[in-house]
Amino acid sequence: MPNSTALRDALTQSPNNLSLLLLYGRACLEELHLDEAREVFTRALEQDPDQTDAMLGIAKVLFMEGDTSGAAVRAERVIFLEPTNAQAHLLLSRVYLSEEDRTKAIEHFDRAAQIDGTMSDPALERELGRTARDARKTAPAPAAEPASQEAPMSGGGDQDEFFEDPFDDPPYDWRPETFYAPGDPERGNVTFADVGGMEELKEEIRLKITYPLQFPDLYKAYGRKTGGGILIYGPPGCGKTLILRAVAGEVPCNYLSVGLHEIFDPYFGSTERNLHQIFETARANAPCVLVFDDIDSLAMDRRQIRESQMRNLVNQFLHEMDGIRSENQRILVIGATNQPWALDPAFRRPGRFDQAIFVAPPDAPARAQIIELLAKDKPIAEFDTTELIEATNGFSGADLKWVFDRAAELALSAAIHTGQPVPITLELLLAVAKAHSPSTQEWFEGVRTHAQTNEGPDSIFNDMRKFLNAPSNTKKER
Numbered sequence: 028m029p030n031s032t033a034l035r036d037a038l039t040q041s042p043n044n045l046s047l048l049l050l051y052g053r054a055c056l057e058e059l060h061l062d063e064a065r066e067v068f069t070r071a072l073e074q075d076p077d078q079t080d081a082m083l084g085i086a087k088v089l090f091m092e093g094d095t096s097g098a099a100v101r102a103e104r105v106i107f108l109e110p111t112n113a114q115a116h117l118l119l120s121r122v123y124l125s126e127e128d129r130t131k132a133i134e135h136f137d138r139a140a141q142i143d144g145t146m147s148d149p150a151l152e153r154e155l156g157r158t159a160r161d162a163r164k165t166a167p168a169p170a171a172e173p174a175s176q177e178a179p180m181s182g183g184g185d186q187d188e189f190f191e192d193p194f195d196d197p198p199y200d201w202r203p204e205t206f207y208a209p210g211d212p213e214r215g216n217v218t219f220a221d222v223g224g225m226e227e228l229k230e231e232i233r234l235k236i237t238y239p240l241q242f243p244d245l246y247k248a249y250g251r252k253t254g255g256g257i258l259i260y261g262p263p264g265c266g267k268t269l270i271l272r273a274v275a276g277e278v279p280c281n282y283l284s285v286g287l288h289e290i291f292d293p294y295f296g297s298t299e300r301n302l303h304q305i306f307e308t309a310r311a312n313a314p315c316v317l318v319f320d321d322i323d324s325l326a327m328d329r330r331q332i333r334e335s336q337m338r339n340l341v342n343q344f345l346h347e348m349d350g351i352r353s354e355n356q357r358i359l360v361i362g363a364t365n366q367p368w369a370l371d372p373a374f375r376r377p378g379r380f381d382q383a384i385f386v387a388p389p390d391a392p393a394r395a396q397i398i399e400l401l402a403k404d405k406p407i408a409e410f411d412t413t414e415l416i417e418a419t420n421g422f423s424g425a426d427l428k429w430v431f432d433r434a435a436e437l438a439l440s441a442a443i444h445t446g447q448p449v450p451i452t453l454e455l456l457l458a459v460a461k462a463h464s465p466s467t468q469e470w471f472e473g474v475r476t477h478a479q480t481n482e483g484p485d486s487i488f489n490d491m492r493k494f495l496n497a498p499s500n501t502k503k504e505r
């Protein structure tokens with residue numbers, strides 16, 4: 028949270044900026060300048076009498092001053108205007124607790140936890156003897172928030188196809204196989220620290236989902252929205268699946284990963300309906316990251332499709348992704364593929380996968396990181412990694428892993444036959460690496476063919492051409 032002095036200075040430049048007023052009010056609250064906070068929130072309410080953040084701000088000021096009934100009246104009004112305002116429920120929980128009505132306090136606490144999957148309030152949890160996780164388990168996930176009146180995340184729908192959503196009826200009972208709420212122990216312990224390189228991609232994911240949750244007011248003040256679509260593409264074995272898994276361990280919100288078998292399920296309705304249900308589940312649990320690995324099987328170029336059923340599925344997918352659907356705010360969709368040329372170009376329109384990031388074979392600093400990760404917890408003799416980094420130019424992360432696995436096998440075999448511990452040495456790793464060709468070579472050959480037939484301005488091919496033409500990458504990929 029920025030400090031109040033900086034925000035007050037910003038407000039002198041732009042005194043009627045509602046978002047800045049709210050941000051400043053919140054900072055005053057944090058710093059316990061209660062009179063100033065009340066004055067600022069009142070100014071915000073003069074601009075918009077139904078501004079729920081300002082109303083809630085005043086309710087918090089009153090609560091801190093000991094006026095619990097004044098706080099309750101305003102928090103109730105916020106909930107009347109915005110039934111899924113988790114902060115208002117949380118405040119009411121505190122109000123009821125201070126009035127020793129535990130039943131009501133727990134009721135509002137549970138509601139807050141069910142609405143906001145990232146909510147946690149250790150002090151209140153201790154006093155209530157109940158964790159947010161317990162609260163989420165006791166009731167079904169909340170319904171989606173009412174459609175926002177704000178402008179869409181970014182414009183642009185599929186202008187060339189009129190598409191009517193056939194699934195306006197209530198969703199049937201469908202449960203995803205991989206759905207994690209924040210704090211679920213099953214989320215796994217893979218995080219971005221376990222993925223070498225990909226700094227641009229990691230930061231893009233943080234910008235689109237992590238930071239907006241950490242600094243919601245700043246995002247409002249700058250008019251930035253949460254979520255969107257990121258397509259990641261590149262040769263096999265370079266860590267696309269790994270980073271999708273790491274997103275689960277990294278982002279502080281719900282995470283839904285979809286296996287293709289969950290969509291192409293012959294026993295569970297049509298594929299379009301299944302896909303629709305997946306998006307509905309993500310929307311009902313926003314903020315949420317929705318992940319599709321091998322997205323090329325789902326988002327195929329319609330010009331190459333013969334069966335009408337598959338075309339319908341692609342149309343449905345495009346429709347679900349549309350940025351003009353305001354309910355898609357606070358959902359980040361990440362798709363991964365090693366065949367970007369097989370995707371329908373309509374997925375690259377604004378409001379769908381706006382961002383396409385090329386995951387190239389790791390460069391030298393990324394290889395250094397991966398080597399360090401692979402060497403961890405193995406019986407490895409001390410060595411300077413410079414020579415190995417150089418010898419593995421063009422290797423994918425999977426190739427590097429193979430080098431370490433193979434060297435470990437050889438060292439193990441030697442240990443068994445000699446009866447002595449045999450460490451994995453630099454010489455052994457270098458010998459294995461030198462006998463191995465990067466598995467990405469074939470993929471880059473394919474890219475050349477596709478790049479030749481796709482001379483257009485598409486950044487997907489430009490990125491890959493740029494990579495292929497860089498002098499430092501000519502050694503092994505060519």
Ligand code: ATP
Nearest residue numbers: 222223263264265266267268269365397424425428
């Ligand atoms: P495909 O396109 O074939 O699905 P991929 O790009 O998804 O391939 P992964 O399956 O994520 O590649 O990578 C295979 C394995 O290689 C990983 O499980 C990991 O052990 C190792 N690996 C690849 N890239 C990295 C990386 N950047 N950092 C650490 N390990 C990596």
